[in-house]
Each structure stands twice: as structure tokens, then as C-alpha cells.
Amino acid sequence: MRIIGLDIHRAFAEAVAWEDGKLRRLGRVDMRRDLLDAFAAKLSPSDIVVIEATGNASSAAAVVAPHVKKVVIANPKQVRIIAYGKIKTDTIDAGVLAQLYASGFLPEVWVPDEPTQALRRQVTRRNQIVRQRSRLKNVIQSILHSHLIPSCPHADLCGAKGRSWLSEQVVPEDERLAIDRHLREFDRLGDDLQVIERDLARSTLEDEGVKRLMTIPGVDMTVALAMKAAIGDVSRFEEPQKLVSYLGLNPSVRQSGPGPAYHGRITKQGRGHARGMLVEAAWAAARAPGPLRAFFLRVRARRGQHVAAVATARKLAVVIWHLLTKGESYAWARPSLHAKKLRDVELKAGSKAVRGQKGAAHAYNIKSHRDEERRWVEQAETAYARFVSGWNPRGPKRARTGAANEKRL
Template structure:
């Protein structure tokens, strides 16, 4: 046993383990990757896009926190048998105060939560106004907003996510980057198409999904794009149609941005990549 241990120590001293996490081993690994070309260049977004992204993120954080407080208020009052019910944002505070009237302790707690919610809503409104001002003075955002279902938030998020449209070889390459294309699992004779990959920018993917849902369910004006999505919905279901529409919206938005053309409501003069 002693001889075996001695042999191991001698071997370790002669040839140190390459699996150890050291700066020297990291440098050797990076050099090897560079030598065999196992790396990809990473796009660094422009300062303008980074600032817009920060605005979108801060706006979303405030919105989510305000909604979380509203949900917590619902849950706290439900424990006392007080049901808020369906109520709009404007009448929310009035409804809560009406429910806790006569409960001194609950009133004190709810007033703190309501004041916090009001502060979050006010600050959210300031950031949202800043977002609207940016899109109002941005020609690309105004161009993208000619697409039905695409509003200021989606347009600004798309421009800050894509940053430079020329970095994509074609418009169809935008879908995979945003995780809106199906995953292919292939082994031998087996070939299965799964769900979308969900890689890339989660915020942009969510906004495109919401825009597609709006176009499919709320937009009344008919277009070739809505007709295309309706056919998919009849054949494969509403959810798959919304995902497919979200992917196509990304392709169309990129093509419009690259060409500088407005959305075509009919298939006349429709870009080939769309």
C-alpha cells in the first residue's frame, strides 16, 4: 500500500493533472481553441441599444413588482374571506379600501401596500412615457409599427435586440437567434421535431408572442399575414399558430428594417424573404 501511494505521488509530481483549474491551464485551453478555430466572434451592441435595453428592463421590473403586490393583496385578503374580484387598475385602490373598511389592522397594512403600489405605478408611467417619446422620434420604430399587432414596446425591443440588421446573413436567420424555431432530434432512422428551442433573448421572444397573439385575436383589419396564421390555427391549433406567427413577425420586421419598406397588407409586392 505504501509503495502504491508513493508511486501515485511520484506520478503526480512528474505530470501535474491537466484537469486542475489554473490560469496556466485556462490559457493553454484557450490557445488550443484558437489554434483549431473553435470559437465565434461575439457581437457587442451599440451604446444606444444598450441604453434602450436598460429602459425596457427597468420598465418591466417596475411593472412586475406592481403586479406582484396586487397579487399579494388578493391573497392576503382572501385569508379573511374578502374577495377582490375582477376590478380594473383605476378602481383597484377604491375596491381594497371598501373591503377592509371596519378592519383597523387590515386597513393599516393595506394602506402601506397600496402606497407602494401607487409609487411603482407612477414610476412605471414615467419610464413608459420615455419609451413612447423614443419610439415617436425614431423612424425605424415608426416603420415597424405599421405591422398590425406591433406597438411601441415591441418595436423598441426589436431594434435594441437586433441592433444592426446587417449582421444577419438573411431575415430568416432571426428566428433561430430568438429561439423561435423547433428543435430537431435525429438519430439513425429516427427524426423528431420538438418544441421551439427557447434560446436567445427571452424578453424579445415573449414580446413577439404577445404581438402575434394580439394580431391573431384582437386586430380586426384583415391582412395576408393574419390569413396565413388562421390557416395554421385551423390545421395545427391556436398555440402553434401564435408561435409560428411570432417567428414570421421577426422575419418580416428584419426585412422591413433592411429594405426600409412599410408593411404590405396584401401579397402584392411582398418581399420574397417574408
């Protein structure tokens, strides 16, 4: 059995083979699909190919995989021997990958299937468009600020009322043209965002797991899809703590020798976009009645609201693991609110609005029904707060031995 290490770049890859304890250079391979496939066809079906994770690693693995026994993608953050090498060449890097796998010390990366990769790409595209639209708003705000114009009194600067207010402001002609250009770009991105959200909404309606996550307060279609794309197959996480660690929401730990362990800030490892989405969902969950709000308030009383939001995001990750693993909905879900969320998804997916008919989401429009569901969830919040009221977050106090006051004979 040979182990082939590939150090991949944009235009080429350096190939090194490890066999019988010796390294042998195989040369450079052009990273065009046909030439890479021709190189892989020359390999043995018993070979194992090791690739370091890069932007095109998944595509390269898909081309090579049919010709070899296994393709392994290495975690670049954990292969520090390559980054810190004093003598660093492509040949040495490829050889290090092969040797690490042969010795059993190569940290592997989970490779998602094609539907999960497609979902990740769509979620990333939506995030990019949202960030570009936010940037355009900030540019317009900076133009107004530079001419001593106060902030827009309306919630949405680029909405109908905001644009009407914006047209009344006195700015130089060149700045007016710049604002109009930014607004046109904002509208164009809005059209692209609508198309992407339509595709994402259709994916939501076809995935029971995503609809199940939307039963959690604070979790809408965007957050549920981001979590589904980040997690992929939930069975690869044996316990919820594994998922928490994957999202970088677990605290860092420093311990050496006989000294105690010191816990610091969260590690912030893993997929940052999914972690940020969970924190946003935590803020929304803190405003909705239920046990999650009681948990947020309990932590906020001791550590402040920002720490409480991150702690609630970690709690959400644990809840998500249980819902996906057990195939259950959130225990304290509000049925009418969940039905309204699904109806909003259907409208985004292209369904026509039918007036005069009472659908599944009609109950949310009835105030008495909403208040009844809210009282039921508030009872669960009160029960949780009563249950944890006697908890000591720091553990039992140790009894003093009185050694400091001991009298010597």
C-alpha cells in the same frame, strides 16, 4: 501575436497568455476601471483579448479595447468545455478561452454599440418595473383570497374603481395597512415607469425603424423598441431564418444516422424578453383583421391556439427582418391606426394635448373611416386564406408500392 484569456469575476480577473503554442499565467487583475486600464496599457497593440460573457463583460471590453488589436466576447453556453471540466480553476478557464480562439473554435458574441446597449438597459428597466407592479398586485390579491374575499369585479384592481371597491372590503387592521403600503409602492413605481416610458417614447420618435415596425398590427411602442434593442444592426442577420434562430423561435431538430429528422418544441435560445414580446404581439395580431389573423386561424385549426401563437410570433420575426432590411412599412398597415399609435407616443414623450384641432390621428376617431380601412384589410385576409387553402402542410402522400400484399412464388 499573443492571445490573452481573461476569466472575469466580480472583483478580479485571471489573465493567461497563449503564445507560440504555450500558456503563461499573467496573474490576477483587479476589476476596478483604473487598474484594469493600467493592465491593458501593458499589453501589445497586436494582442487579442478573449473574455467570457458576464454581466460586466461589455464594460471590461470597452476599457481594454483601445489598447489591443481586438476584444472577443465568448458565448458561455457554447463553451461547454469550461463548465464540464473535472479540474476547473480560473487559470485553466482563461487558458481554455485563449486556446479555443487560437484554434478557431471559439463561439463569439456580437457586441452592440453604445446606443443599442443604452436602449437595452432602458427596456430592461421598464420590464423590471412592470414585473414589480404585477407582483404587488398579486400580493394584494393573495391577501384578499386569504380572507375569503372574491376577485375584484373591475378590470384594474389598482385603478380608481378598483381602489374604491378595495376600500369597502373588510379585512384585519394589519392587512389593511399592508394593502395601503403596497398601493403606495405601486404608485411610486408608476411614477418611475412614466419617466422611463417618456425617454423610450422620445427614442421612438427619433428612430424611423421603430416607427416602421409599429405599422405591423399588434406591435406598439414597447414591442417595437424591445425588438430594436434585441436586434441592433439587422445587417448581421443574412436571412430571416437567422433572426428567427437568434430569438429562439425555430423548432429543435434531432436526427442521427439514416433515420428521419424529428422536429420538437422551439429552442428558446437567445433573448427571452424579446421572444415573449413577440408572442404577446402575436396574440394581439390574431385579434386584428389581416393576413396574420388568417395565418393564426389556419394553424390553430390543426395544432391549437398556443402553437398558433408561437407560429405567428415566428412569422412576425420574419416580417420584422424584411421591414428593417428593405426599409419598408408593413404592406397591410392601417394608416389611421398607425397615426394614432404615433400620437400616443408623442403624448408619452411629453407633447401637450391640443384640443379643438384635427391632427394626423383624427381620422381614427371617424367610425366610417375605420370601417373602410378594416374592410380593406379583411379583403387581404380573405385573399390570403383563399391562396393557402389548397396547401398540404404534410406534403404529398406517397403512393403505396403494394409490397405487403405481394404473393410469393
